[in-house]
Amino acid sequence: xxxxxxxxxxxxxxxxNSSPVTGERPQYRIGYMICNxxxxxxxxxxxxxxxxxxKLGVNFEAVVIDTFRFTKEVDTLDFTHxxxxxYIIMHRNHGVDIIALEKAGSLGSRSKxxxxxxxxxxxxxxxxxxxxxxxxxPMLAPTGYMTQIDLLLKFGIDPEDDLAFYTIPSGSxxxxxxxxxxxxxRYDAGAFPMLDFEKxxxxxxxxxxxxxxxxxxxxxxxxxxxxTQRVEDSFAKKFKKVLLGIKxxxxxxxxxxxxxxxxxxxxxxxxxxxxxDFDVVxxxxxxxxxxxxxxx
Amino acid sequence: MDRLDxxxxxxxxxxxxxxxxxxxxxxxxxxxxxxxQKEGVSDNPIIHSEIEHKVRLIKNILxxxxxxxxxxxxxxxxxxxxxxxxxxxxxxxxxxxxxxPIMAVLEYKEAVDLNPDYLDKxxxxxxxxxxxxxxxxxxxxxxxxxxxxxxDASMKKYRKDVYYLQxxxxxxxx
Numbered sequence: 001x002x003x004x005x006x007x008x009x010x011x012x013x014x015x016x017n018s019s020p021v022t023g024e025r026p027q028y029r030i031g032y033m034i035c036n037x038x039x040x041x042x043x044x045x046x047x048x049x050x051x052x053x054x055k056l057g058v059n060f061e062a063v064v065i066d067t068f069r070f071t072k073e074v075d076t077l078d079f080t081h082x083x084x085x086x087y088i089i090m091h092r093n094h095g096v097d098i099i100a101l102e103k104a105g106s107l108g109s110r111s112k113x114x115x116x117x118x119x120x121x122x123x124x125x126x127x128x129x130x131x132x133x134x135x136x137x138p139m140l141a142p143t144g145y146m147t148q149i150d151l152l153l154k155f156g157i158d159p160e161d162d163l164a165f166y167t168i169p170s171g172s173x174x175x176x177x178x179x180x181x182x183x184x185x186r187y188d189a190g191a192f193p194m195l196d197f198e199k200x201x202x203x204x205x206x207x208x209x210x211x212x213x214x215x216x217x218x219x220x221x222x223x224x225x226x227x228t229q230r231v232e233d234s235f236a237k238k239f240k241k242v243l244l245g246i247k248x249x250x251x252x253x254x255x256x257x258x259x260x261x262x263x264x265x266x267x268x269x270x271x272x273x274x275x276x277d278f279d280v281v282x283x284x285x286x287x288x289x290x291x292x293x294x295x296x
Numbered sequence: 297m298d299r300l301d302x303x304x305x306x307x308x309x310x311x312x313x314x315x316x317x318x319x320x321x322x323x324x325x326x327x328x329x330x331x332x333q334k335e336g337v338s339d340n341p342i343i344h345s346e347i348e349h350k351v352r353l354i355k356n357i358l359x360x361x362x363x364x365x366x367x368x369x370x371x372x373x374x375x376x377x378x379x380x381x382x383x384x385x386x387x388x389x390x391x392x393x394x395x396x397p398i399m400a401v402l403e404y405k406e407a408v409d410l411n412p413d414y415l416d417k418x419x420x421x422x423x424x425x426x427x428x429x430x431x432x433x434x435x436x437x438x439x440x441x442x443x444x445x446x447x448d449a450s451m452k453k454y455r456k457d458v459y460y461l462q463x464x465x466x467x468x469x470x
Contacts, residue, residue, distance in 0.1 A: 071359050072359045092392065093392060094426060095425030095426035095427075095428075095429070096425075097425060229423065229426065230420065230422065233417070292393070294393075
């Protein structure tokens with residue numbers, strides 16, 4: 001009898017298991033705004049997503065979403081990776097909160113937009129753009145569209161009435177197309193995001209000496225991670241901690257290859273931030289009648 | 297007490313200590329099912345299945361920027377289903393996009409009164425952060441208006457409603 005009791009107790013002890021009953025790791029979705037193309041965005045952020053999964057012990061799914069579809073999909077996401085304009089839209093309309101700012105290029109966690117012409121065009125200031133042609137980046141690009149509209153309005157140029165013609169390129173790599181559009185003299189001026197301009201100069205694709213920056217916007221927050229309303233606060237804090245702690249040499253194995261997480265994403269790191277840091281973007285959106293403050 | 301008894305007592309003590317350790321370790325880990333959260337409108341038990349597809353359609357129209365159409369359709373649905381909190385949330389969303397945060401707060405207040413889960417982070421219906429933004433903006437508009445016209449009775453009435461919702465958002469009693 002005693003032996004039976006002991007056997008039962010031992011069986012109880014050995015059957016105790018501290019791992020979750022299901023054994024399945026929780027699933028989370030990170031929505032990445034498509035920057036240049038769907039493939040490029042996935043290529044950049046798949047390793048980071050795998051790294052976050054490994055560090056946090058959950059399964060993150062990387063979902064790439066077109067800028068204009070993002071607000072339709074945000075309620076199905078847990079974390080967001082977007083530009084600063086999309087963040088303020090989703091903060092106001094969908095309750096997304098900021099987690100961290102991304103650092104890249106000479107301005108770190110900030111970036112700026114500029115109106116650029118070819119030096120040989122002879123156009124030296126914004127007022128001289130009256131009656132000229134211009135090419136802009138995508139409409140929801142804070143440093144590729146909104147900043148330049150703000151600059152034009154500031155110097156008394158209404159793009160609708162005062163420019164001879166303006167356009168936005170279609171398809172992928174829109175920022176590159178804007179820069180080439182000016183370089184090949186298809187348009188008199190272009191709305192350049194300075195980070196992309198810097199990158200193309202660094203890669204030897206263009207020579208910065210050919211261009212003339214006739215107006216520059218103020219530095220505003222760059223791309224960022226946000227968290228949606230449905231994520232538990234404690235998990236969002238852990239996510240933030242891991243993100244802020246990523247170092248240059250941190251690697252992850254992806255498709256059988258060991259890659260440096262930050263290098264693959266063209267990022268220098270992540271930085272803590274607060275929602276108030278985006279007020280500069282909000283003011284710009286109000287001045288240019290952009291969402292989320294657009295009046296119809 | 298023979299050796300076997302002593303061994304039995306020892307085993308029971310180990311079992312008890314193990315149980316206590318396990319319970320302490322996993323205290324507070326209870327979480328609601330994330331799958332339920334992800335299902336969104338389609339499995340939202342507070343939305344009548346009859347109006348489910350209409351709700352989705354209006355949300356699409358709203359995100360597409362056609363505010364007047366979204367407003368008309370939402371109003372019609374509210375008339376048909378006055379006790380659906382989701383429709384009030386949607387109406388609040390329309391007002392936010394129309395840059396009318398005070399009106400948005402009044403709608404969100406109705407929604408929260410119909411279903412307090414909109415302010416409960418433990419439920420998949422949580423809308424607290426969005427509502428918080430609307431409350432902040434509404435208060436700022438009201439304060440500006442009262443500063444201009446301190447006797448503005450309608451603004452004072454709105455302020456009461458906004459404060460009420462602010463208390464609810466903060467977790468206070470009504």
